[in-house]
Amino acid sequence: MSKQGYKTFKGGIHPPYNKELASGKAITQVPIPSELVIPLNQHIGAPNSPLVSPGERVTVGQKIGETDAFVSAPVHASVAGTVKAVEDIKNFTGQIVKSVIIEADPQQPAFEAKQTKPLAELSADEIRQIAREAGLTGMGGAAFPTHVKLTPPKDKPVDTVIINACECEPFLTCDHRLMLERPSDLVEGLKLFIKAVGAEKGIVGIEANKMDAVEKVRSAASAETTIEVEILDVKYPEGSEKQLISAVTGRKVPPGKLPSEVGCLVQNVGTAIALFEAASTGKPLYERVLTVTGQGIKEPSNFLVKVGTPISALIDAAGGLTGGPAKLIMGGPMTGWAQEEPTASVVKGTSGVLALPAELVDVREEHACVRCTKCVEACPMYLMPNYIVEAAQKEDWRKAELWGAVDCFECGCCSYTCPAYIPHVSYVRKAKAEIAAMKKR
Amino acid sequence: MANSKFVATVSPHLHERGQTISRGMTDVLVALTPIAIWGIIVFGFNAFYVMAVSIITAMLSEVVMRWIMGRKATLVDMSAFLSGLFLALILPVTTPLWVVAIGAFLAVGVGKELFGGLGKNIFNPALFGRVALMISPLWLYTTKFVKPFYWKASGFFTPIHASINNAVAGRVTYKGITGKVYVDVVTHATPMSLLKSGRMLSATVTGPTPVGATYITGAGRPSFWSMFFGLKSGCIGEVSVFLLIIGACWLLYRKTIDWRIPAGVLGGALLIFLVTWNNPLYQMVGGGLWLGAFYMATDWVTSPMTRRTKWIYGIGIGVTVALIRLISPLPEGVAIAILNWNVITLLLDRYVAEPKFGEVKKPLFNKLPAIAKAPKPAQGKT
Numbered sequence: 001m002s003k004q005g006y007k008t009f010k011g012g013i014h015p016p017y018n019k020e021l022a023s024g025k026a027i028t029q030v031p032i033p034s035e036l037v038i039p040l041n042q043h044i045g046a047p048n049s050p051l052v053s054p055g056e057r058v059t060v061g062q063k064i065g066e067t068d069a070f071v072s073a074p075v076h077a078s079v080a081g082t083v084k085a086v087e088d089i090k091n092f093t094g095q096i097v098k099s100v101i102i103e104a105d106p107q108q109p110a111f112e113a114k115q116t117k118p119l120a121e122l123s124a125d126e127i128r129q130i131a132r133e134a135g136l137t138g139m140g141g142a143a144f145p146t147h148v149k150l151t152p153p154k155d156k157p158v159d160t161v162i163i164n165a166c167e168c169e170p171f172l173t174c175d176h177r178l179m180l181e182r183p184s185d186l187v188e189g190l191k192l193f194i195k196a197v198g199a200e201k202g203i204v205g206i207e208a209n210k211m212d213a214v215e216k217v218r219s220a221a222s223a224e225t226t227i228e229v230e231i232l233d234v235k236y237p238e239g240s241e242k243q244l245i246s247a248v249t250g251r252k253v254p255p256g257k258l259p260s261e262v263g264c265l266v267q268n269v270g271t272a273i274a275l276f277e278a279a280s281t282g283k284p285l286y287e288r289v290l291t292v293t294g295q296g297i298k299e300p301s302n303f304l305v306k307v308g309t310p311i312s313a314l315i316d317a318a319g320g321l322t323g324g325p326a327k328l329i330m331g332g333p334m335t336g337w338a339q340e341e342p343t344a345s346v347v348k349g350t351s352g353v354l355a356l357p358a359e360l361v362d363v364r365e366e367h368a369c370v371r372c373t374k375c376v377e378a379c380p381m382y383l384m385p386n387y388i389v390e391a392a393q394k395e396d397w398r399k400a401e402l403w404g405a406v407d408c409f410e411c412g413c414c415s416y417t418c419p420a421y422i423p424h425v426s427y428v429r430k431a432k433a434e435i436a437a438m439k440k441r
Numbered sequence: 442m443a444n445s446k447f448v449a450t451v452s453p454h455l456h457e458r459g460q461t462i463s464r465g466m467t468d469v470l471v472a473l474t475p476i477a478i479w480g481i482i483v484f485g486f487n488a489f490y491v492m493a494v495s496i497i498t499a500m501l502s503e504v505v506m507r508w509i510m511g512r513k514a515t516l517v518d519m520s521a522f523l524s525g526l527f528l529a530l531i532l533p534v535t536t537p538l539w540v541v542a543i544g545a546f547l548a549v550g551v552g553k554e555l556f557g558g559l560g561k562n563i564f565n566p567a568l569f570g571r572v573a574l575m576i577s578p579l580w581l582y583t584t585k586f587v588k589p590f591y592w593k594a595s596g597f598f599t600p601i602h603a604s605i606n607n608a609v610a611g612r613v614t615y616k617g618i619t620g621k622v623y624v625d626v627v628t629h630a631t632p633m634s635l636l637k638s639g640r641m642l643s644a645t646v647t648g649p650t651p652v653g654a655t656y657i658t659g660a661g662r663p664s665f666w667s668m669f670f671g672l673k674s675g676c677i678g679e680v681s682v683f684l685l686i687i688g689a690c691w692l693l694y695r696k697t698i699d700w701r702i703p704a705g706v707l708g709g710a711l712l713i714f715l716v717t718w719n720n721p722l723y724q725m726v727g728g729g730l731w732l733g734a735f736y737m738a739t740d741w742v743t744s745p746m747t748r749r750t751k752w753i754y755g756i757g758i759g760v761t762v763a764l765i766r767l768i769s770p771l772p773e774g775v776a777i778a779i780l781n782w783n784v785i786t787l788l789l790d791r792y793v794a795e796p797k798f799g800e801v802k803k804p805l806f807n808k809l810p811a812i813a814k815a816p817k818p819a820q821g822k823t
Contacts (some may be wrong), residue, residue, distance in 0.1 A: 015455050170455065242798060252799035328447040329454055338449040354454075361448055362456040367518070368560035370462055372741040373699060381798040384746065387790070401810045404797055412453030419462045420560070426451040 006208050008233035009243040011380040013413045015170050015236055015334070019209065022293040022300040023173040027181060029304050030317040032079055032104050036308030037089055038064065039097040042347040043137045044144050045071035050100060056083045060111045061284050063135075064100050073145040073348075074135040078286035078306035079104040092330040092337050092344035099345075102308065114282030119188065122279060127196040134278035135285050135348070139270035140164060140239065141331055143349035146271055150196045152260035158197040159263045162248055163190055163204040163272055165213070166232060166239030169332025172352045174289045175269040177302045179206070179213035182273055183220035189272030190227060192279055197265050202227045205248050209234045236334060237411040241266045243380050255407045270351075285348055292318040296325025296355030305346050311353050312342040325355035334412045367420035375414035375424065381407050385414035385424045392427040397434045405431035462559075465741065466519035468697040472688030473526060473736070479684050480677035484534035485592035487601040488677045491541050492529040498542040499525030502550035512558065520559045524549050527567030527736070530678025531729060531776065532574075535585040535601055540574065544583075547573040564783050565740045568776045575776070586674040632663055632673050633728045633772040668726040679729040689735035698739035701748060705755015706734035706762070713763035730762060733775035743783040750789040758782050 040048040046069030052058060058077040065075035081104040089099040117126070128147045136146035152158050163186065167175040179186060190202045204221070206214050208231050221227040230248050232238050242253045244266060251262035259266055270288055277283045286307050293300035298319030305314065311330065315321060329336040330344060333354055346353075375385040383404030391399035405428050414424040481488045503521040507514055516522075528548050532541060548570025556562040562569075574583050592599065663673045671681025679685075692698045710730060714721035724730075729737075738744060738758050745754050758778050765774025794807040 013457070015457070246798075254799040254801070255797050257799075326448050327450075327454055331452075333455045334453040336452055336454065338447065338452070338454060340446050340449045356454060360455065362458075363448060363450055367462060367515075368558060370465075370560045370741045371744070371746060372462075372465060373746050374460075376746050382795060383797060384790075384795075386746070398809050402807060407797055410452070416453050416455055417457050417460055419460050419465060421456070421461075423451050425453070429451075 004208055004233045006231045006233045007247045008235055008238065009247045009380060011378055011382065011413070012235045012237060012243070013378050013416050014234070015416060017170045017209065017234070018293075018295075019171065019173055019176070021171065021173075021295070022291050022302055023176055025173075025177070025301045027174075027177050027289050027302045027304055030309065030314060032108055032306060033309055033313040034104055035084070036079060036081075036102045036104060036306060037099050037310065037345040038075060038078065038102065038308035039089070039091050039099045039345070039347055040065035040075050041091075041097045042075060042143055042307070042349065043073040044142065045069065045073070045148075047098070048072060048075055050086045050098065052077075052083045052086070052100060054083050054085050057081075058083060058102060060109065061286060063284070071145055071148050073137045073143075073147075074133070074284075075100075075307075076135055076284040076286045077102060078308050080109055081105045090344070092339065092347070092350070094337075111281075111283055116280060116282055119192065119276075119279055122192070122195070124196045124198060127192050127275075127279065130279050131196075131275055133284070134274070134282075136271060136274055136278065137285070137348050138268055139274065139288060139348060139351070140268040141335060141349050141351055143347070146267070146275070149265060149267070150193070152197060152258075152265070156260040157263060158260055158265045159200045160249060160265070161190060161193045161197065161199045161202040162244060162264060162266045163193075163202065163269060164239050164241070164244055164266050165204050165206045165210075165217070165269045166244060167210070167269075168207060168234075168236045168239040169334055169336075169351070170236070171293050171354055172291045172332050173293070174291045174302050174351055176210050176213055177291075178269050178273055178289055179210070180216055183213075183216040185273045185276045186217060186269060187221045187224060187227060188280075189274070189276035190267075191224070192275050193265065193267055193272065194226065199265065200226065203248050204229045205232050205238075205244055206230070207232050207234045207238055236413065237380055240380060240409060240411060242409075255404075288346075288348060288350070290314075290346065290350055291352040293352060294325065294329075294355040295357045295360065296321055296323060296328075298322045305350075307346055307348060309346045310342070311339065311344055311346070314346070314353050315342055315355070321355055323357055326358040326361040327354075327356040329354040329356065334416070335410060362421075364421040366422050369420055369422060372419055374417045374419065378413035378417045380411060380413065381409070383408055385428075386422070388431060389422055389424055389427045392431045395434075397431060397438050400431035401435050406435060408432075462518045462520070465697050466523050468692055468695045469523055469736065470519065470526070472691045473523075473530070473678070474688075475684045476530065476678050476681065476688060476732075477526065479671055479681050480530065480534075483589045483671060483680060484587065484677055485601075486598045487592075488529075488534045490538060491532060491534060491536060491677060492526060494538045494541045495529035495532070495545045496522055496525035498545035499528065499549040502546045502548075503554060506550045506554035507558070510554070515559065518559060520553075521549050524553065524566040524570075527678075528570045530732065531567060531571050531676045532583060533586045533676055535587055536583050537602075540579050540582045543579065544570040544574045546570075560742055562742055563787070564780055565737055565743045568737055568780050568783075572776050572780055586676075588674045589672050589680070632668060632675070632723075633766070665723060665726060668723070673727075676729065676732075679732045682726045682731050685731040685735060689731075692735065692739075698735065699751055701751040702739045702744055702755040703734040705752050705757075706730070706738050706759040709756035709759020710763045711759070713760055713767070717763075717767055719767060724763070724766065728766075728773040729775040733758070733762070733779055737775070737779050738782070743786060745786045745789045747790070747793070747795040749795055750786075750793050753789055753793065754782050754786060757785065 048065035048067045052064045062077045081102045084101040084103045088096045091097045132147040137143040194202045245264045274285045292314045301318045328339045369386045387403040388405045408428045410425045500521045548566040552566040552569030553562045669682050714724045761778035792806045796803040
């Protein structure tokens with residue numbers, strides 16, 4: 001037990017949360033931009049090939065990219081309109097990805113709900129099929145295809161489904177809003193997950209700074225005997241998969257293994273609601289709720305956004321920038337990607353757009369490590385971040401692996417608390433790539 | 442506005458407010474201030490001169506050494522200032538100022554900068570300087586201890602050499618070399634050397650009764666409580682265990698130091714003193730044990746990083762200190778014990794494994810992962 005009195009994990013940090021900027025704002029629609037850029041690769045796994053060509057008409061929810069590979073998720077058109085081009089475009093991480101540019105019609109038809117089976121009659125295989133067809137991916141940031149997660153190895157039965165409702169990233173409030181506004185959809189989605197993997201129970205893990213959401217979800221799930229809500233300490237990264245499992249169930253996923261190793265499945269709030277939508281109306285994942293926030297945004301808001309919308313349109317919808325923000329981030333402030341220009345488009349895994357003012361951007365020259373141990377204490381994986389950095393600087397990749405570079409999930413706690421301002425995460429990424437190359441040889 | 446370029450760096454994009462190297466150094470400085478002031482009160486204004494010379498030389502050595510090696514100046518991180526102050530605190534007040542200056546250069550110029558600067562030094566710089574003086578021909582200058590409040594006789598601001606000269610009782614010529622013979626007022630034995638000589642030679646100190654000396658017990662040693670509050674002879678900063686504990690509380694509160702290391706040092710030493718039953722409580726408040734445990738052994742750069750290794754390191758220092766005091770001919774061994782374990786730190790970190798998250802079995806020693814000899818069984822997703 002911890003100081004706050006709820007379940008939690010060992011390690012981690014307490015950054016300033018700044019959630020109050022947007023947590024009170026109800027989810028609203030943003031105007032559809034005239035042109036959308038939809039990357040064909042928005043997930044971890046095999047790349048999709050385009051199903052449309054320039055000049056072709058597309059409707060809302062039409063599949064525009066797909067591949068036969070198992071670890072993949074198809075991509076759908078988010079608006080009705082005309083395909084202007086299919087070309088290579090830089091995405092938010094700076095990678096070049098084949099993308100479909102769609103010119104949106106001025107008049108947008110509503111999505112036509114399809115006839116579907118009642119939810120109670122769906123079988124596990126059908127739920128997996130729905131998840132695959134709807135192009136569901138994890139919506140917390142990593143964007144791992146959902147149907148793959150729903151297919152655990154035969155010898156590793158899953159008994160607990162955990163909904164990751166921690167939203168431990170500072171600033172972001174989209175999951176919080178979803179829980180407040182659509183708690184019953186979340187519970188329905190969780191029930192589908194439970195059925196798909198044949199689990200015994202579902203747990204919604206919510207951080208203690210969202211007690212209103214706890215109440216809402218509890219009352220929505222009051223009729224369900226298999227679903228409970230667990231309140232967790234406010235700590236970063238409470239919402240990391242392994243840390244969440246350990247906090248909620250006390251089980252620890254071994255290094256290099258998946259949650260199914262300890263009989264768990266973790267899904268994001270947004271993903272659960274998207275699965276419910278897909279199962280009940282046949283609606284694929286082409287829009288999502290995200291938070292546009294930060295002290296550099298005039299009116300921080302929670303928006304329902306079509307995939308492919310450029311960041312600049314979101315900033316305009318939120319009243320524009322204020323006070324010359326110094327940093328523009330796609331995602332949360334701890335793991336998100338800094339953008340040089342507001343041109344990248346929203347993908348399935350985008351949980352927020354953040355504009356930070358200069359006083360919050362503390363970028364300094366890196367000093368040599370002074371071995372203060374703060375990174376080791378903060379590391380939720382109990383690695384040795386400073387030694388990974390040292391090994392990476394010496395290009396000794398075996399050492400980097402020894403100190404745990406491969407087990408790092410890049411939460412950034414080490415850099416956050418580092419008095420020497422060492423960018424551990426960039427060294428870790430380098431080390432991971434080199435170790436993977438070394439293993440292949 | 443929306444068209445201007447933004448700063449693009451790797452995540453995370455937040456940094457803990459005020460968490461800088463100089464913050465940690467300033468914390469230590471705050472903790473040391475009462476100790477330094479008490480040192481000046483007990484040992485007269487000469488203690489201030491020692492501190493000033495040590496700090497200024499330390500900072501100058503850093504600037505000059507970094508300039509010679511073409512590195513950027515790093516005075517703002519306060520570490521040179523701190524090393525200088527630390528060195529002054531572990532020298533007796535009688536140390537001639539030129540010896541102090543040499544010590545400060547050895548500490549920062551050699552012990553820190555020649556090893557690569559802050560973060561790369563293997564040894565605690567202040568201890569390095571102190572022990573370098575101790576094992577050099579200059580050692581004689583660093584072993585003259587005065588009794589507390591010696592300045593009552595000669596005046597608070599009287600330079601130390603005047604005090605010493607006044608205390609010369611006579612001169613001895615032996616084989617052509619003339620040496621001064623002091624009265625006990627100046628070269629006062631420390632409690633630790635008394636304990637040592639008292640045990641080994643079963644003799645007590647003779648000489649004139651020290652001025653206003655209610656703190657001396659029958660055996661010629663200060664009482665436990667005068668030891669605890671700092672009425673004893675010794676180095677400038679080590680005398681008041683009470684003030685050292687107060688400063689340590691501040692450092693622990695600020696999380697600048699880890700409690701495991703001092704707990705290990707004190708626990709390890711106490712264990713040996715208890716087992717051998719050699720004035721255990723008295724030994725605990727004597728010498729530089731507390732200064733070493735809370736301020737020297739906890740030095741970020743030269744102490745290990747994981748919980749296990751911190752315990753090993755702390756207890757190791759404690760046991761070594763006790764053994765040096767009990768077995769070796771030296772009266773005190775905190776500096777040497779810590780320097781020894783500074784070296785072992787690197788081995789501890791490298792070979793004593795701490796289990797990763799979710800790791801059940803862990804080999805006793807950290808082994809490097811094998812490269813591509815035998816294909817490893819697939820581990821999860823790639």
